[in-house]
Structure formats: C-alpha cells, structure tokens
Amino acid sequence: MKKSILFLSAAVGLLATTSCQNFKKGDGGLEYNIVKDAGAEKAQPGDLLSVDMIVTSDRKDSLLQSTYDIGLPQIVNIAPDSIPGLYAGDYNSMFKMLGEGDSAIFRLDLDTMAAKTGQPKPEFADKYATFKVKVRKHFKKGDLTDSAMYAQVDEYFKTEIETLKQAEEGKLANYIAKNKLDPKKTDSGLQYVVKEEGSGNKPALGDTVVVNYTGSLVSGTIFDTNDADVAKKENVFNPMRQYEPIRFRVGHDPVIQGWTEGLQLLSKGSKATLLVPSSIGYGERGGGKIPPYAPLVFDVELVDIVPGPKEAPADSTAAN
Structure with a gap:
C-alpha cells in the first residue's frame, strides 16, 4: 500500500508530500497549504467542484480514498453554512477556499470535528485526515436551476467517461x-x-x-x-x-x-x-x-x- 500512496501522490503533480509543507492555521483546527492559486473565483454555497483527491490518515499505510484509482473526478457540493452540523474549519470549509485550477493540501482536525458535531471520532486516524485536492472544474450555481446545473455535470461526465474509453x-x-x-x-x-x-x-x-x-x-x-x-x-x-x-x-x-x-x-x-x-x-x-x-x-x-x-x-x- 505504501507504494500506491507514493504513486498516487505523484499523480497529483503539483502536490508535494505533507511532511514538506508549511501549513497555515485556520478555524476549527484546520491546517492548509494552498499549493497553487490559479486566481479563479472561489466556490460559493450551492456550487459544485469537480476534484481529484487523495485522502489519507495520520497512520502508517493510511490511504483511505483516491479518485486516481477510479480515473474519474469526484463532485463536491458546497453546502450552505446554515446546515446543522457544519462549522468553521470543517470539510465544507476546505472547498470554499478553492476555485478552478487550484490545488491544496488540508489537514482536518478530527478531535474538533467530533466535539463540534457530537459524533464519535473516526477510527481510521489518530488526529488528522489529510486531503490532497486539485480542482478540475467549477460549476457555479448562480441563477441556474438545479436541473440545469446537473445537466452540465452530466455532459461533463460523458466527456470524462469517453476519455476513459479511449484510454x-x-x-x-x-x-x-x-x-x-x-x-x-x-x-x-x-x-x-x-x-x-x-x-x-x-x-x-x-x-x-x-x-x-x-x-x-x-x-x-x-x-x-x-x-x-x-x-x-x-x-x-x-x-x-x-x-x-x-x-x-x-x-x-x-x-x-x-x-x-x-x-x-x-x-x-x-x-x-x-x-x-x-x-x-x-x-x-x-x-x-x-x-x-x-x-x-x-x-x-x-x-x-x-x-x-x-x-x-x-x-x-x-x-x-
């Protein structure tokens, strides 16, 4: 599994290993390093981001998830702050810091997450879950209806799947x-x-x-x-x-x-x-x-x- 983690980290391209990063401190114990800021508009509540993402924990051989295994990006829904259970420095907060073309590394504090949400701390980590994220595309909600927005996403994934077919x-x-x-x-x-x-x-x-x-x-x-x-x-x-x-x-x-x-x-x-x-x-x-x-x-x-x-x-x- 260790070899897989190294391979997948290389696939991110611009993302270096977390041990070499100078993290900034955010709200709720969140730590972050914006590896690349493409200067695009950042995600707002209601928007969707298409991302490549690797998730690891702070334990040995800790790969939890990677979109590179599947070869397709993951769609992240930026939720309104009013939704119960959300807090400054949570998973949702991470993606609001990003726009199209950006890449970053986040360390989510699981002790804070457990305290803020009242849910047990996940067993897969001691303190942190690390997210290495690269944004492929930003779908902006604006005045679009939900059906119109998801029609855009459907067309986007048809192209992505055709790419898999050809490869x-x-x-x-x-x-x-x-x-x-x-x-x-x-x-x-x-x-x-x-x-x-x-x-x-x-x-x-x-x-x-x-x-x-x-x-x-x-x-x-x-x-x-x-x-x-x-x-x-x-x-x-x-x-x-x-x-x-x-x-x-x-x-x-x-x-x-x-x-x-x-x-x-x-x-x-x-x-x-x-x-x-x-x-x-x-x-x-x-x-x-x-x-x-x-x-x-x-x-x-x-x-x-x-x-x-x-x-x-x-x-x-x-x-x-």
Missing part, C-alpha cells in the same frame, strides 16, 4: 509492457499468461470450478480477493466475509465473461494471470471500485474442477 487499450498495453508479459490472446480480447501449468482436463460448461483469485486495476489497486492476508495488507478486508476459494458453475453462475472464458483455458492446479478488457468485464458501467471501461487483472489459481452435467450456458453478464 483503455493503451492502459492495458502499458501494463503488459511494464510487467514484461508475453500473453496469449483470444478472439474476445482476453489475454492470459499461465504461470504454473496444472494437469488433467480443463473445465467445460456445466462443471463447477473452485478458484483462488485476486483482482486488481492496471494501476495495481486491488479491489477484491479471497486471500485474507492480501485483503488485510491492501485495506480491503471484510470481517463479515469468509475467505475461502470461491465456487461457481461455468456458464451458469453469473460471473463476467472473462472468467467464464479464461478458466476454461486452464487445467486443475494451474495458476494464471487473466487480462480482461472491459468488453468482457464490467463494461461501460463499471461496478463498485471498478470504473467504467476498466481493463482488469486477475491472478487466479484453479484449485479443483467438479464435473457436472453439460447444459446450455446461461447469460454471463453479471459481476463476480
């Missing part, structure tokens, strides 16, 4: 080159590398497969795994989940097409990397931590194959 092929090619892979490619666009060959038959439609897996974006961010140790290391551990090999019936249980196709290429005991384009993955909608038009990387181990009746396949469109 997908290049992202996958860069991942392959960076990791020095020599994958085989199928007609569907699936690419795969068998790292350890198994033995025996390959699964067919109707068989049940037993699989260990870790799924990641090409950035290296892991979004799902059935390995508890990996989940804990990458801060995706869910204590309510059972971490054990998953089982599904090939061609019948709802998994992405890339899995249905890819696992039929492997023998029992095989370990492989599946490179799944969005067309046979999560498509134009994405899902959860997976953005639209995201190529995915799955490291899989085919633990077992349970023969089953061979029937016509069901539609393989749902997410695994």
